[in-house]
Amino acid sequence: MLELLFLLLPVAAAYGWFMGRNSVKHKELKGRASITRNLSSGLNFLLTDQEDKAIEQLLELLDIEAATIETYLALANLFRRKGDWDKAIRIHEKLHQLKLPKPQAQQIQFELAKDYFSAGLYDRAEKLLVDLVKSPALAEIALKQLFSIFIATHEWQKASQYSAAVDNTTSKSLRIAQANMQIEALKSQSQLDTKQVLQLTEHYPTAIRPKYELAQLALSLHDISLAKSALLYLVEHKPQWSADLLPLLQQCELADEEWYQLLSKLANKHHNITAVVLLASWLAEHGSATAAEQFLLDKLKQQPSIRLFQQLLQIRQQQSAPAAEVLSSVKELVNAYLDKKSLYSCRNCGFKTRKQYWLCPSCQQWEMVEPISGIDGR
Structure with a gap:
């Protein structure tokens, strides 16, 4: 009898292992079936425009299966692009609560901050972003x-707190933004003085x-030498x-000679219309109207321009008294045409305007709105 018992022990062990394995498989299959049901139900709600119910169903699934994070991120971003910020926030907040690897957790934190920004919850967005600046x-x-938050809230002075962080990046656009916001902060506090602005020019060349x-500022203080130095630097580089x-x-x-050399370089090397117009005026004043007219005609052949034609009309009007009245009428038509034209364009988004903006009203980028060519x- 005892021998029989020992013989049956391996059989019992094998049976127990077999049943246990089947039990685990059964639980796995049951769990997968539950996930499939929840996922199918959630997708069904989405397809029938019951988005709130869909989100609830999918968020329940999130507790069970965290491996589908990328799917949830894509879904949240889709809601944000559609303007459904509350739905995007709910998904990202749920993801933010999960224990995930640091890089993935920080990316979700950034996406949640973008949701808060889009929804106008600037304080919440700023709190999340401050931590990420250290990443x-x-x-x-x-x-x-x-910086987008500081622009939206006009809290220019806050930008200076991140000067060191900006210097640690390789971003040219961040440095330009930092310089502009510090200027805005000084202007808002009526503290714009030569020393402070000079420091900014050196730090953000x-x-x-x-x-x-x-x-x-130098011109207003009659510091001609400082103004000239700053402007010549800008003309050379921009x-x-x-x-x-x-x-x-x-x-x-x-x-006179320095002015002539500067205008000649801008007109011939950079083909700048304003420089050509001013150089034609200089030639008419220091040489002859005929030389100025010929210069404009040559430039018009190389570079058609309404403003050069306008200047040519003015010079011919001064030369010929009999034709002055007719030319005056043509000049008025040209002036009316140019008065309706944009003077500046954003090289980033194409926004056009007759007014100079340091910050593009359309794409919110600094120093992108330039004179139109x-x-x-x-």
């Missing part, structure tokens, strides 16, 4: 999103705004801005 992988995009503000810079340089008492340009 090497997300520091740059977190700073850009933070790629930004146009500090040099431009320095030149205007010739596309000549339409705005040259009228300021005219106030800097440049010698081309047949109607300056």
Whole structure:
């Protein structure tokens, strides 16, 4: 009897292992079936435009199966693009509560901050982004999103708190944004002075705004030497801005030869319309109207431009008294045409305007709105 018992023990063990294995498989199959049911139910709700019920169903599934995070992120981003920020927030908040690897958790935190920003919950978004500025992988995009908040709330002074963080990135656009927001902060506090602006020009040499503000401030204080230095630097490095810079340089008492050389370089090398117009005026004043007219005709053949034609009409009107009345009527038509044309265009998004903006009203990028070139340009 005892021997029989020992013989049956391996059989009992094998049976127990077999039944246990089947039990585990049964539980796995049952769990998978439950997941499939919840997922199918959630998708069905989405297809029948019952999005709130769909989200509830899918969030229940999230507790069971965290391996589908990318699917949930895609779904939340879809809701955000559609403007359903509350739905995107609910999904991202649920994901944010999960215990995930740090890189994935930080990415979800950033997406949640973007949701809050889109929904106008700036305080919540800022709180999440401040932590992410310390992340090497997300520091740059977190700073850009933070700066978007400061732009929306006009809290320019907050940008200076992140000067060191901006310096640690390789982003040119962040440095330009930082320089502009510090200028805005100084202007809002009526503290714009030469020393502070000069420091900004040295710290952010790629930004146009500090040099431009320095030149205007120097002109207002009759510091011609400082204004001239700042403007000549800008013309050298940003010739596309000549339409705005040259009228300021005219106030800097440049010698005739220096003014001629500057205009010649901009007109011939950079094909700047404003420089051509001013050079034609200089030739008419210091040479002859005939030389100025011939210069304009040559330039018009190379570079058709309404503004050059306008200047040619003016010179011919001064030369010929009998034709002055007819030319005056043509000039009025040209002036009316140009008065309706945009003067500036954003090179990032194409926004057009007659007014200068340091911050593009359309794409919210700094120093992208530049004087327009081309047949109607300056």
